[in-house]
Amino acid sequence: MDNEAYAFALKNTLKEIKNISPNISHAFFFKEEKILAKDENTDEETANSTVTAFNAITERTNAIGGLESVTFHGTSGKVNITCINDFYLATITSKEADEKYINTLTRVLVPTVLKLVEKIHPVSIDQDTLTTEKPEPTGDNNAGEIIEDAEVCEKELPMEETAAAEPESEPLLPEPPVNQLMVENLSGLLVPSDTVRIDSAVTAQWKDLYADKKIEKVDVETLNGKTTRCKFKPIKDPKHEGKGIIQIPEKMQLTLQTKKGELVTAKPVVE
Amino acid sequence: MVKKKKSTDETETTAVITDETAAPAVEEDRTFTSLRTKLAEINNCKGVLGYILRNATSATIDLKDPTKLTEYAILSSQALDSGKEISELFHIGDIENILIEGKDIKALCITIGENKASIFMERDAAHAGILRRVSH
Numbered sequence: 050m051d052n053e054a055y056a057f058a059l060k061n062t063l064k065e066i067k068n069i070s071p072n073i074s075h076a077f078f079f080k081e082e083k084i085l086a087k088d089e090n091t092d093e094e095t096a097n098s099t100v101t102a103f104n105a106i107t108e109r110t111n112a113i114g115g116l117e118s119v120t121f122h123g124t125s126g127k128v129n130i131t132c133i134n135d136f137y138l139a140t141i142t143s144k145e146a147d148e149k150y151i152n153t154l155t156r157v158l159v160p161t162v163l164k165l166v167e168k169i170h171p172v173s174i175d176q177d178t179l180t181t182e183k184p185e186p187t188g189d190n191n192a193g194e195i196i197e198d199a200e201v202c203e204k205e206l207p208m209e210e211t212a213a214a215e216p217e218s219e220p221l222l223p224e225p226p227v228n229q230l231m232v233e234n235l236s237g238l239l240v241p242s243d244t245v246r247i248d249s250a251v252t253a254q255w256k257d258l259y260a261d262k263k264i265e266k267v268d269v270e271t272l273n274g275k276t277t278r279c280k281f282k283p284i285k286d287p288k289h290e291g292k293g294i295i296q297i298p299e300k301m302q303l304t305l306q307t308k309k310g311e312l313v314t315a316k317p318v319v320e
Numbered sequence: 321m322v323k324k325k326k327s328t329d330e331t332e333t334t335a336v337i338t339d340e341t342a343a344p345a346v347e348e349d350r351t352f353t354s355l356r357t358k359l360a361e362i363n364n365c366k367g368v369l370g371y372i373l374r375n376a377t378s379a380t381i382d383l384k385d386p387t388k389l390t391e392y393a394i395l396s397s398q399a400l401d402s403g404k405e406i407s408e409l410f411h412i413g414d415i416e417n418i419l420i421e422g423k424d425i426k427a428l429c430i431t432i433g434e435n436k437a438s439i440f441m442e443r444d445a446a447h448a449g450i451l452r453r454v455s456h
Contacts, residue, residue: 105398
């Protein structure tokens with residue numbers, strides 16, 4: 050059942066991503082050779098063929114330290130496959146689509162949703178894929194593996210179980226979400242050196258998540274593993290909203306050994 | 321029998337392989353030469369680790385770490401093959417370029433006519449600028 054919850058979450062995440070970005074024509078999640086969730090536009094055969102073509106590349110990426118993402122730019126569209134939380138997300142967009150916006154969206158939204166589902170249904174996605182734990186295997190792998198319809202998942206997902214899981218985790222304080230954000234410079238005379246500024250959409254999410262809890266600090270971690278705990282404020286400029294940006298003072302960038310354009314993760318410190 | 325010439329120009333590690341029996345179109349040859357010049361310039365940029373340029377008859381390779389040649393060549397060739405398959409699956413037209421981002425290194429594979437260029441660079445190198453320079 051837990052895996053169905055993941056499948057349901059993934060399926061709905063795809064739906065939301067597509068609602069927000071209509072330029073996405075197809076989207077699906079996969080892990081190794083298994084399709085975990087896909088949108089209605091993508092048929093099983095196409096998704097499987099894509100995974101095969103993608104895996105042929107991953108097998109040859111030792112020289113570049115393993116694969117994180119690959120983007121195929123065609124004359125009339127783009128196909129991007131990115132690793133997110135041990136899954137791969139494939140998105141197919143028109144040529145006009147804003148790649149940065151879509152990447153930011155998927156890299157913030159997907160980990161947040163997964164983290165929430167993990168909190169409600171604590172099961173390791175690493176150990177088993179969604180499909181291998183389906184309750185009643187049909188024997189026909191391909192037919193049984195793919196979650197075809199969100200409505201079906203919705204029906205199968207017992208609400209009582211969700212409700213029952215909640216009291217177990219005490220007054221249900223969700224695990225702080227880890228958001229991947231892109232570094233931008235923060236400078237100026239009146240800028241405190243111990244405070245970062247974070248995309249207001251992300252801080253609003255945190256606020257929603259921990260309605261009556263105090264969040265004043267954030268743990269920032271670079272991809273190299275350097276971490277720091279500092280104060281944060283939301284970015285006020287509406288132009289930056291929803292872009293997945295973190296503005297870091299230069300001194301702190303030096304400490305973290307990061308710079309503008311690089312990715313860091315930010316996790317709220319809930320007190 | 322195909323006779324192959326191997327000569328070094330540009331840098332010590334650059335290898336130019338030309339199939340002399342083939343007669344490539346003059347225009348194609350001009351594009352190849354122009355690309356080779358651009359790539360040689362790009363290769364001096366910060367963060368760029370080298371390039372592979374090839375078409376049906378010639379190839380130019382200049383890598384800072386020549387021991388990676390085989391792995392890089394196989395990767396770029398596979399990326400172009402997979403790109404073709406994926407392009408057919410999703411009808412995204414001819415593949416113009418492929419960006420492969422690894423944990424340490426990224427590779428930009430560009431197709432210009434019959435010429436295929438693969439540029440290898442550090443993870444934080446500015447690939448967009450490189451793509452613009454090669455494409456124009």
